[in-house]
Amino acid sequence: MNDLKDLIYFDNAATTKVSESVLDAMLPYLGQIYFNPSSIYSASKHAKGAIEKARAQVAKAIGAESDEIYFTSCATESNNWAFTIAQGQNKQPAKPTHFITTQIEHPAVLNTAKQKEKEGSQVTYLSVNEEGLISPDDLKKSIQENTALVSVIYANNETGVIQPIDELANICKERGILFHTDAVQVIGTLPVDVKRQNISILSLSGHKFHAPKGVGILYVKKGIPITNFLFGGGQERGRRAGTENVANIVAIGQAVEEAIECMEAKNEHIKKLRKLLFDRITQIPKVKFNGSMDHNLPNIMNFSFEGIEGEGILLHLSMQGICCSSGSACTSGSLDPSHVLIAMGLDHALAQGSLRISLSKYNTEQEVIRFLEILKPTIEKLRAMSPIWKP
Ligand SMILES: *Cc1c(COP(=O)(O)O)cnc(C)c1O
Numbered sequence: 001m002n003d004l005k006d007l008i009y010f011d012n013a014a015t016t017k018v019s020e021s022v023l024d025a026m027l028p029y030l031g032q033i034y035f036n037p038s039s040i041y042s043a044s045k046h047a048k049g050a051i052e053k054a055r056a057q058v059a060k061a062i063g064a065e066s067d068e069i070y071f072t073s074c075a076t077e078s079n080n081w082a083f084t085i086a087q088g089q090n091k092q093p094a095k096p097t098h099f100i101t102t103q104i105e106h107p108a109v110l111n112t113a114k115q116k117e118k119e120g121s122q123v124t125y126l127s128v129n130e131e132g133l134i135s136p137d138d139l140k141k142s143i144q145e146n147t148a149l150v151s152v153i154y155a156n157n158e159t160g161v162i163q164p165i166d167e168l169a170n171i172c173k174e175r176g177i178l179f180h181t182d183a184v185q186v187i188g189t190l191p192v193d194v195k196r197q198n199i200s201i202l203s204l205s206g207h208k209f210h211a212p213k214g215v216g217i218l219y220v221k222k223g224i225p226i227t228n229f230l231f232g233g234g235q236e237r238g239r240r241a242g243t244e245n246v247a248n249i250v251a252i253g254q255a256v257e258e259a260i261e262c263m264e265a266k267n268e269h270i271k272k273l274r275k276l277l278f279d280r281i282t283q284i285p286k287v288k289f290n291g292s293m294d295h296n297l298p299n300i301m302n303f304s305f306e307g308i309e310g311e312g313i314l315l316h317l318s319m320q321g322i323c324c325s326s327g328s329a330c331t332s333g334s335l336d337p338s339h340v341l342i343a344m345g346l347d348h349a350l351a352q353g354s355l356r357i358s359l360s361k362y363n364t365e366q367e368v369i370r371f372l373e374i375l376k377p378t379i380e381k382l383r384a385m386s387p388i389w390k391p
Pocket of ligand 1: 013108182183208214
């Protein structure tokens with residue numbers, strides 16, 4: 001465990017540390033208050049009450065009502081469920097269900113859409129421009145009479161690029177089509193108000209905002225008929241059976257409340273770190289910023305370095321105690337370049353030379369300075385060894 005001391009953790013889009021206060025809030029539900037929330041005796045009411053408190057905390061954080069919030073095991077499950085719900089809306093079963101999504105979704109949406117295609121549905125994958133933004137006009141043109149769902153990632157996990165969610169959701173509202181957004185990366189960074197923004201279904205994941213892994217949220221606007229996801233007992237109003245993960249649910253309630261409370265201070269802090277990183281990294285020759293200057297989360301930054309592979313950068317940084325990523329943790333391990341960067345028009349070589357830096361409120365200016373001191377010589381060294389580098 002000694003190698004975990006003094007790590008610089010710049011991979012917060014992959015997962016985040018559980019905060020002390022979240023840990024404090026959840027631990028009693030692994031210890032003294034271990035009861036099954038569905039039991040009859042009064043002790044179990046403490047567990048039941050804690051779940052309902054967390055549901056209210058989540059609802060408040062996104063402008064929803066408690067009975068529109070469902071607890072799941074992760075955002076992957078939430079995204080899968082969103083598609084299942086939409087499929088249940090198909091009013092003309094003779095026709096296949098049509099889904100619209102984008103080329104830059106997280107695998108949790110992309111592979112759900114691909115599975116629906118295998119099962120006979122139709123899917124349109126909207127393209128993005130070089131800044132990573134989809135066009136609302138493209139969405140309008142893609143809508144068909146059998147379109148059941150439009151699913152668009154709120155802000156991309158590899159680049160931090162923020163989509164024009166309000167405009168997209170309004171188009172769907174006018175056409176009477178469900179609008180789902182994978183909002184995993186935005187909670188605690190952008191304000192979310194599902195009512196004002198006309199969002200029908202929304203997915204969240206606890207471990208991206210300082211709750212533990214293994215708990216997610218699905219918001220479903222009241223009035224939308226819900227296809228059950230897990231069949232069994234009466235938990236989650238019978239729609240997602242299985243004994244509740246009480247401690248994790250308590251944690252996500254606490255974490256979401258803190259994320260909203262800290263949002264402004266956190267963003268201010270992170271914007272300073274971002275500026276420092278951006279200014280210094282863009283001074284390195286032949287580096288490309290992969291993102292949007294005007295529509296980007298402050299805490300996620302993605303760069304490509306000509307002449308070298310992202311994996312090489314990551315390994316060298318790792319040897320010096322720095323945790324970064326080349327893109328989605330869920331696609332790493334495969335040698336394919338990022339589908340997100342390819343969709344933004346990068347060639348394979350550049351898409352393979354990418355580095356994602358993702359910050360949290362725990363990162364400091366000292367860490368940024370140390371990182372920058374290490375990054376520049378690392379890039380120079382790798383380029384000097386690279387057969388394809390042309391200065
Ligand atoms: C991490 C992430 C997910 C998956 O969340 P899990 O809770 O790990 O399933 C989905 N979408 C985005 C945008 C993510 O960043």
